[in-house]
Amino acid sequence: MSKKVLLIGFYNEKALGVKYLANSLKRNNYEVHILFFKKFNSVNPKKATKEELDLLKKLIEDIKPSFIGMSVMSSLYLETVYQVNKCIRDTTDSKIIWGGVYPTLFPKESLKYADYVIRGEGENALTELVDNIEKKEDIKNIQNLAYTDENDVIINDVRPLVHDLDILGYPHIDDVPTYFIENNNLLSKDPQLNALTYELTCSRGCPFTCSYCSSINLKRLYAKKGTYVRFRSVDSIIAELREAKSKMTHLKVIHFWDEIFNDNEEWISEFSRRYKSEIGLPFNIWGHPLKIKENVIKHLVSAGLNQIVVGIQSGSFNIRKNVFNRPETQEEIINSSKILVKHKVPVIIYDFMLQHPFESLDDLKETFELCTKLEKPFKLQLHGLNFLPGTDIVDMAVEAGHLTKQELNNIMYSSIQDQYDMYWGPAAMNIMNKNQIWIALIYLTQFKKLGGITNRLRNKAENGKGNKTILMTYKSMKKYARMMNLAHKVKLAIKG
Ligand code: B12
Numbered sequence: 001m002s003k004k005v006l007l008i009g010f011y012n013e014k015a016l017g018v019k020y021l022a023n024s025l026k027r028n029n030y031e032v033h034i035l036f037f038k039k040f041n042s043v044n045p046k047k048a049t050k051e052e053l054d055l056l057k058k059l060i061e062d063i064k065p066s067f068i069g070m071s072v073m074s075s076l077y078l079e080t081v082y083q084v085n086k087c088i089r090d091t092t093d094s095k096i097i098w099g100g101v102y103p104t105l106f107p108k109e110s111l112k113y114a115d116y117v118i119r120g121e122g123e124n125a126l127t128e129l130v131d132n133i134e135k136k137e138d139i140k141n142i143q144n145l146a147y148t149d150e151n152d153v154i155i156n157d158v159r160p161l162v163h164d165l166d167i168l169g170y171p172h173i174d175d176v177p178t179y180f181i182e183n184n185n186l187l188s189k190d191p192q193l194n195a196l197t198y199e200l201t202c203s204r205g206c207p208f209t210c211s212y213c214s215s216i217n218l219k220r221l222y223a224k225k226g227t228y229v230r231f232r233s234v235d236s237i238i239a240e241l242r243e244a245k246s247k248m249t250h251l252k253v254i255h256f257w258d259e260i261f262n263d264n265e266e267w268i269s270e271f272s273r274r275y276k277s278e279i280g281l282p283f284n285i286w287g288h289p290l291k292i293k294e295n296v297i298k299h300l301v302s303a304g305l306n307q308i309v310v311g312i313q314s315g316s317f318n319i320r321k322n323v324f325n326r327p328e329t330q331e332e333i334i335n336s337s338k339i340l341v342k343h344k345v346p347v348i349i350y351d352f353m354l355q356h357p358f359e360s361l362d363d364l365k366e367t368f369e370l371c372t373k374l375e376k377p378f379k380l381q382l383h384g385l386n387f388l389p390g391t392d393i394v395d396m397a398v399e400a401g402h403l404t405k406q407e408l409n410n411i412m413y414s415s416i417q418d419q420y421d422m423y424w425g426p427a428a429m430n431i432m433n434k435n436q437i438w439i440a441l442i443y444l445t446q447f448k449k450l451g452g453i454t455n456r457l458r459n460k461a462e463n464g465k466g467n468k469t470i471l472m473t474y475k476s477m478k479k480y481a482r483m484m485n486l487a488h489k490v491k492l493a494i495k496g
């Protein structure tokens with residue numbers, strides 16, 4: 001009988017990492033079960049309830065897995081990961097393996113909870129580990145593995161990156177027994193089946209090195225271990241999407257979660273042609289001002305590009321260059337906005353991280369100025385800065401004397417809700433009240449229909465006047481934007 005492995009993903013009912021691992025274990029004759037523990041929620045995420053942990057306990061008792069793999073993709077919900085880890089320990093002797101970005105960067109801390117940690121890409125390393133344990137063979141030399149030997153933590157080097165991503169196959173829908181625990185309920189079905197969107201990636205790795213992002217840490221980990229940014233073949237992507245289309249009766253939109261969508265013109269040309277004729281659904285991507293090229297955008301729009309989210313993060317060149325490690329100039333950003341509008345990308349969203357300790361009032365004013373120069377139409381996504389453990393910006397904040405290590409740890413390891421609040425919620429908008437007027441003004445730049453009003457309000461703000469009007473206009477436009485978003489979603493659903 002083949003051995004059983006239970007894989008758990010957190011706050012992400014479509015976790016790609018977990019699905020790739022399931023593929024690899026299944027290919028090696030393991031009986032794989034997937035549990036999505038709670039769904040993605042950027043507004044009001046809650047830690048696990050007692051009922052949810054009881055459901056998990058019962059599930060483990062029913063499945064009786066030999067190994068439980070926990071996918072700790074981000075540090076944001078460690079609170080729940082610890083709860084789940086304890087519940088597993090109280091229920092079974094199954095070996096616990098942690099993988100994902102957090103354990104990759106913090107293997108020693110993770111080994112306080114897990115029996116084993118797999119750093120980096122997990123497909124081959126996880127299979128090798130469970131195989132060796134099953135066959136009672138030595139595990140000491142397994143690349144990517146971190147483990148405890150007596151009282152020592154041993155951290156092995158990582159193996160080279162998988163060069164040809166196609167050999168990993170692609171995630172399948174409802175392919176292995178899948179469970180979903182949310183709102184004190186257990187659903188024994190892949191939540192993907194009834195979803196409106198299908199999510200996938202065409203690549204691994206990001207060419208950039210922003211100081212607030214874990215990508216730079218992963219890149220360093222893999223130095224001299226092969227090309228960091230790799231792309232799948234168009235054939236493999238189309239095959240995955242064809243399967244999604246045939247299995248998902250409500251499918252309306254495709255989400256490509258590549259950190260930055262491919263800009264290789266030859267690849268784009270083949271992808272666009274085949275996507276249009278064989279898939280034909282609207283799709284969304286993430287982009288970067290330095291990767292927006294006319295020829296690429298033109299092809300993508302003709303294939304069905306519906307939405308692009310472009311990270312600008314700050315309108316201040318100084319903040320971008322000297323704090324965020326983003327070299328793009330104001331001109332390059334403005335030019336990229338012109339290309340997106342020229343080729344009529346239906347929804348263009350710019351992402352900004354505001355209200356952090358490095359930012360002065362002048363930086364916010366520069367952000368306002370840049371936004372007024374971006375080609376309309378566009379939408380803005382304004383949020384705070386999440387300090388992520390291990391990223392360069394954490395040390396920079398300490399060196400600059402903005403926060404102490406202890407203060408940063410308190411922020412980075414606070415409750416799930418507090419961390420989300422810093423990023424999306426009221427804390428992101430209220431940290432420095434004196435700057436709120438400028439955040440409101442920045443928000444208003446996206447509305448063409450306000451015409452010259454925004455600039456007039458800005459002139460008032462410069463003279464310390466008009467605060468009440470600015471905040472009132474901000475609130476009404478926020479309501480208006482919410483309504484328009486809803487209408488757009490309904491339209492898309494009907495069209496689809
Ligand atoms: C796509 C993506 C998302 C998508 C996910 C969509 C989906 N369907 O999965 C969305 C937009 C929902 C998302 C949300 C968030 N994300 Co995100 N996301 C990514 C991104 C760009 C790629 C992740 C991915 O799918 N990669 C492809 C898969 C195949 O790789 P993988 O998940 O890493 O899994 C592999 C290995 O890690 C390992 N592995 C993973 N799990 C396990 C488990 C075991 C047992 C083993 C052995 C191995 C293993 O093996 C896998 C296969 O090789 C990463 C960046 C990155 N380079 O990782 C950020 C990243 C993971 N996200 C990040 C963050 C912060 C978030 C949010 C908190 C953002 C927010 N403030 O709302 C949320 C949290 C959501 C959550 N529940 O985790 C951070 C996490 C950093 C940290 N230290 O916390 C990252 C690293 C980006 C960054 N800014 O640095 N994200």
Ligand code: SF4
Pocket residue numbers: 206207208209210213214215216259260288311
């Ligand atoms: S472009 Fe995005 S994914 Fe790439 S390093 Fe910067 S923030 Fe991270």
